[in-house]
Amino acid sequence: MSMRFAAWRETLTGYAFISPFLLGFLIFTAFPIAASLYLSFTDYNLFSPPSWVGLEQYQTMFTGDPKFWKSLRVTFIYVFAGVPLRLSFALLVALLLNRASRAIGVYRTVYYLPSIIGGSVAVSIMWRNLYGDEGVINKALNFFGLESVRWFADPLAALWMLITLSVWQFGSSMLIFLAGLKNIPPSLYEAASVDGANVLQRFIRITMPMLTPVVLFNLIMQTIAAFMTFIPAYIISKGEGGPLDGTLLYSLYLFRRAFVFYDMGYAAAMAWVLLAIVALLTALVFFTSKYWVFYETKED
Amino acid sequence: MAGRRLRWIAWHLAAAGGAFLMVYPVLWLFLSSFKKSELIFVTSGSLIPDPWVWENYVTGWQGIGGLHFGVFIKNSLVLVVLATIGAVLSSALVAFGFARLKFMGNRFWFSVMMLTLMLPFEVTLVPQYILFSELGWLNSIKPIVVPAWFGAPFFIFLMIQFIRTIPAELDEAATIDGCGKFRLFWRIIVPLIMPAMATSAIFSFYWRWEDLLGPLLYLNRPSLYPVSMALKMYLDAETISNWGAMFAMSVVSLIPVLIVFFLFQRQIVEGISTTGLKG
Numbered sequence: 001m002s003m004r005f006a007a008w009r010e011t012l013t014g015y016a017f018i019s020p021f022l023l024g025f026l027i028f029t030a031f032p033i034a035a036s037l038y039l040s041f042t043d044y045n046l047f048s049p050p051s052w053v054g055l056e057q058y059q060t061m062f063t064g065d066p067k068f069w070k071s072l073r074v075t076f077i078y079v080f081a082g083v084p085l086r087l088s089f090a091l092l093v094a095l096l097l098n099r100a101s102r103a104i105g106v107y108r109t110v111y112y113l114p115s116i117i118g119g120s121v122a123v124s125i126m127w128r129n130l131y132g133d134e135g136v137i138n139k140a141l142n143f144f145g146l147e148s149v150r151w152f153a154d155p156l157a158a159l160w161m162l163i164t165l166s167v168w169q170f171g172s173s174m175l176i177f178l179a180g181l182k183n184i185p186p187s188l189y190e191a192a193s194v195d196g197a198n199v200l201q202r203f204i205r206i207t208m209p210m211l212t213p214v215v216l217f218n219l220i221m222q223t224i225a226a227f228m229t230f231i232p233a234y235i236i237s238k239g240e241g242g243p244l245d246g247t248l249l250y251s252l253y254l255f256r257r258a259f260v261f262y263d264m265g266y267a268a269a270m271a272w273v274l275l276a277i278v279a280l281l282t283a284l285v286f287f288t289s290k291y292w293v294f295y296e297t298k299e300d
Numbered sequence: 301m302a303g304r305r306l307r308w309i310a311w312h313l314a315a316a317g318g319a320f321l322m323v324y325p326v327l328w329l330f331l332s333s334f335k336k337s338e339l340i341f342v343t344s345g346s347l348i349p350d351p352w353v354w355e356n357y358v359t360g361w362q363g364i365g366g367l368h369f370g371v372f373i374k375n376s377l378v379l380v381v382l383a384t385i386g387a388v389l390s391s392a393l394v395a396f397g398f399a400r401l402k403f404m405g406n407r408f409w410f411s412v413m414m415l416t417l418m419l420p421f422e423v424t425l426v427p428q429y430i431l432f433s434e435l436g437w438l439n440s441i442k443p444i445v446v447p448a449w450f451g452a453p454f455f456i457f458l459m460i461q462f463i464r465t466i467p468a469e470l471d472e473a474a475t476i477d478g479c480g481k482f483r484l485f486w487r488i489i490v491p492l493i494m495p496a497m498a499t500s501a502i503f504s505f506y507w508r509w510e511d512l513l514g515p516l517l518y519l520n521r522p523s524l525y526p527v528s529m530a531l532k533m534y535l536d537a538e539t540i541s542n543w544g545a546m547f548a549m550s551v552v553s554l555i556p557v558l559i560v561f562f563l564f565q566r567q568i569v570e571g572i573s574t575t576g577l578k579g
Contacts (some may be wrong), residue, residue: 126329272423
């Protein structure tokens with residue numbers, strides 16, 4: 001009896017300790033998730049009670065709202081160009097910095113710096129001005145004999161601003177790759193050198209396979225984060241998503257539907273479509289991972 | 301020998317060249333803030349201001365919308381401090397529960413917590429707004445500060461990882477000495493996980509300082525605006541005459557972030573490397 005009492009006591013204590021998370025999860029996450037699913041089947045403008053419309057919001061989204069498709073397209077370009085570029089840079093620089101030198105600390109700091117400040121309004125304002133008609137980027141293009149680009153007039157050029165801003169912040173992924181590189185046993189490289197493997201072979205046969213678990217993790221987290229990008233699109237386009245919806249990232253369009261047009265039902269439906277997309281992509285990465293992620297088997 | 305030396309030089313050139321490209325935009329922002337407002341874009345190709353002027357900081361600091369820039373900094377600090385204290389303390393409590401107490405549902409709720417790390421914020425955005433508006437919390441900092449006191453999954457995970465490195469014998473010894481769970485947590489675990497709590501506090505500081513969406517949704521009165529919203533006001537009122545002020549105040553808004561970064565970069569680097577999560 002006393003054992004069972006002790007176990008009960010420990011369970012109660014356990015729940016007492018995690019109660020902040022539990023309460024917060026129920027109030028600020030679980031309940032809102034359920035509410036947003038319900039709202040996605042309604043028409044709701046905050047001022048009059050929600051009215052049930054069934055699948056109408058989803059129907060409008062898929063068949064009657066070109067802006068939705070545009071913003072989805074912009075977001076996919078942003079994610080599928082930005083994330084691979086960002087991870088490639090992160091890996092490249094991590095490889096460059098993975099050596100013993102007293103200067104490493106300084107370089108690492110400098111390359112990481114953009115990740116720390118990159119999410120701020122100040123940096124988005126800075127980026128906007130770098131790409132201005134008379135900005136640094138155009139001056140650099142002119143210097144190399146190229147013509148200025150009107151970054152705020154062309155939708156794809158404007159999206160390019162957002163992509164470069166995201167790639168510029170490769171620092172946190174670089175740190176994770178660096179930690180991964182440090183974990184590769186040097187004995188593997190020594191053995192390969194003895195067998196006469198060159199730098200490229202060592203990279204393809206040792207470094208890449210050993211890093212794939214880290215790459216997997218980064219790929220998933222960065223993709224999800226990219227789908228949630230809001231501040232740069234909002235600031236760079238001054239909240240409009242222009243030109244011609246070129247920077248209308250999904251979260252910005254959702255925000256506008258909800259808080260500019262008070263179309264809460266539609267915004268909730270958009271959120272669920274996004275959740276489905278993110279869940280599908282994550283599942284896809286997970287299920288394909290057994291073909292490309294290398295897990296060390298423990299040898300006795 | 302000569303080949304080695306050459307490779308060493310080439311490596312430094314590549315690393316330093318890349319590093320210069322990385323900081324160039326920030327350097328440009330910083331130095332442009334000392335240029336005369338009307339010259340910023342005329343001379344955008346060169347970094348060095350000619351002449352050097354302070355006036356952007358003077359006009360910028362006078363503020364916008366009838367509010368002194370110091371007001372926005374104070375508002376930001378209040379938000380950051382209240383949210384950070386809450387997030388760090390509550391996360392430590394939860395982390396201890398997950399890491400050290402055996403109870404039914406421990407693993408289940410831990411998985412739930414890790415899943416919320418991957419949940420796009422858009423899914424809860426609209427209902428949260430409705431919830432806070434029903435509670436009458438609009439136009440106050442409560443919707444931004446209060447949820448922070450219910451634990452942040454990222455910090456909880458970071459601290460769990462840290463607690464797991466502390467030998468369990470310590471808990472057992474304390475329990476035998478008649479120490480209750482809360483005393484064990486407060487007297488023994490908390491002092492030991494200070495580094496993880498510090499790392500969490502640093503990240504919390506960054507996210508709150510830079511946050512725009514929360515203030516954009518919940519604060520309508522400029523007198524409550526944090527720095528991020530003040531900069532947005534500068535941007536909305538963008539004209540040739542205030543470019544300089546906008547640049548100068550952007551620099552000012554980055555200074556606290558940079559100071560914290562240079563003071564605590566070891567903790568930041570370790571926090572990212574050990575959790576593998578983005579900062």
